[in-house]
Amino acid sequence: MPSRNLVEVKVNAVLQVKNLTKIYKVDSVETPALRGVNLEVGQGEFAALAGPSGSGKTTLLNLIGGLDHPTSGQVWLGQQRIDGLSKAQLANLRLWNLGFVFQAYNLIPVLSALENAAFVLELRGESPAERQAKARAALETLGMGEFADRRPNQLSGGQQQRVAVARALAAKPKIILADEPTANLDSKTGIALIEHMRALNREQGMTFLFSSHDPRLLEHVDRVVYLEDGRVQGVV
């Protein structure tokens, strides 16, 4: 057992979480969502967070993604400690290092599939030609090339989520975080999506950390971290 006070930063880890706690406070009612979580994700890993509803998966992913501030503990992205960064610094960090896939797809309705896939690159200020090429390649990797010009409302849920994965992929982040990416999909489409992600992981070495409570999806994963009541219960 490593000592609690000893902070080691592993060189090959993309992500390290140390002793992370998060207590939500609503009208002076305190809800502890995370109670000291330790977690590590290595380069090229395909890892999942599992656990019942309310176990803290979303909270943990939000803290890792720099979308929220922990109550205590540390989050390291590569060699950089990110808990405690300012709002603008976190935005910049997300822009250049992190990819996100959300449960509700969250594509931008007025942009085509191709434009959605290029959105992060646009925020980064890349040239139109560069954006176009990268976004198209990402769409094609996910088998969405022929739908490039469709708007989100002309796509099925599974197709929209593949565009969302392409959006994350096109920006080549250090890690893609996906909070229940298949929860809005039927199980067949969900498994197809996970298989797409798995292929990206194998072929391009893209690191993934996603959450799910569907046991069938978890069969495709290198490592499953089980959360319960804000604590890591086990790793398989």
Place this chain on the structure above:
Amino acid sequence: MFNLLTLSWRNVWRQRGRSLLTAGAVGLAVFFALVYQGLIGAVENGMYNTLAQAVGHLQVRVAGYRDKRELRDLLIPGAEAVKAKLQQAQPQAEIVVSLEVPALLSGESRSRGVLLVGQEQPPKFAQNFRAQFLQAGQMPTSNTQGIALGAALARALQVKLGDAVYAYAPNTQGSGAAAYKVVALLHFPDPAAEGRAAYLSLAAAQALAAPGGATRLELHLPITRYSQDSLVSALRPALAIALGPGLSVETWREVNPSLAQVLALLQPLVLVMMLIFFVLAGLMVVNTVYLGLLERTREFGVITALGAGPAKVTWMVLLESLLLCLSGAVGGGLLGVGLVTILSKGFTYPGLDKIGGTFGIPQVLYPSLSVWAVLGTLLFAVLTGLLAAWWPARVAAQMEPVEAMRFNA
């Protein structure tokens, strides 16, 4: 491939009805502002030219003339030499020499006390004078004993064209009495002025009351726009020095301070009107931009989560507001410039002469717009867009992505 501009543009037109209405309000503000400026500019130039025509851009009289009553005290010493000096100083100006003689004017049966004006009218001035005031007949020339009367004065004296009138100007150095033939009837927009107007040639007035005399020299400069008037004030001090202490040099402003004040009020009035228009339109823009923001709270959350910082989110909201305002402004601007262009060929409406007469507003207005007026108005629209977006943009920039994405509109 899209960019933030095209993204904002598409977002603006997502709620087409609402955005059209708001852009329309901005367009209306721009339209009114332009037409208003065009008309006010015409009124300004019209009033300015009427005033300048009536009293000259600059006027030379004896110093302290306001307190002097006797004709002999009001005569300008060496009037011919003074005129030559003025002409030399401003070769391109026209100089109108007048001799004003208080006199009793009688027809066959009635009399009136008037101020006879003997006037030597240079060509351009004479042409304007005829165009503005001559109703019938011909203006008197220097070698005839003709008189031009205001139509109202002629009615009061019960005389008509071709009739004789008699003038008495006792206790002067001239003949003191003379008979004239009514050769012209004049119409003035101001009825009181028409009831007093009686014009002779300068030579005839001098023969009656003051050989070689003059009470007033007017300098008429080749200026037709109010915006060029600063030239006039700039000219005054040098002329005053050149003519010496015995004479007063006054601008049209000092000769007619109350109308000058009305004239000076027009621009601020336009500005206040514009402010009101744009504040009203701006409130609609705030409402539209803020509603758009609320409806798309989730989207803003996503955009923030993907890495757009506060500065970029602020910019996206500003851009939407600017696009909304500019599309309205371009529409309203085209209509406004179009209407002013049509009206610029001459514009009048019934009753304008009656209301306008007392203020010296001409009966036909020629509205026009400068490039600066158009650009200034568009700038107003841009400022409206920026100010209107200020608060929504702050709200957007301060959103927490996690909460925003949980939001359901």
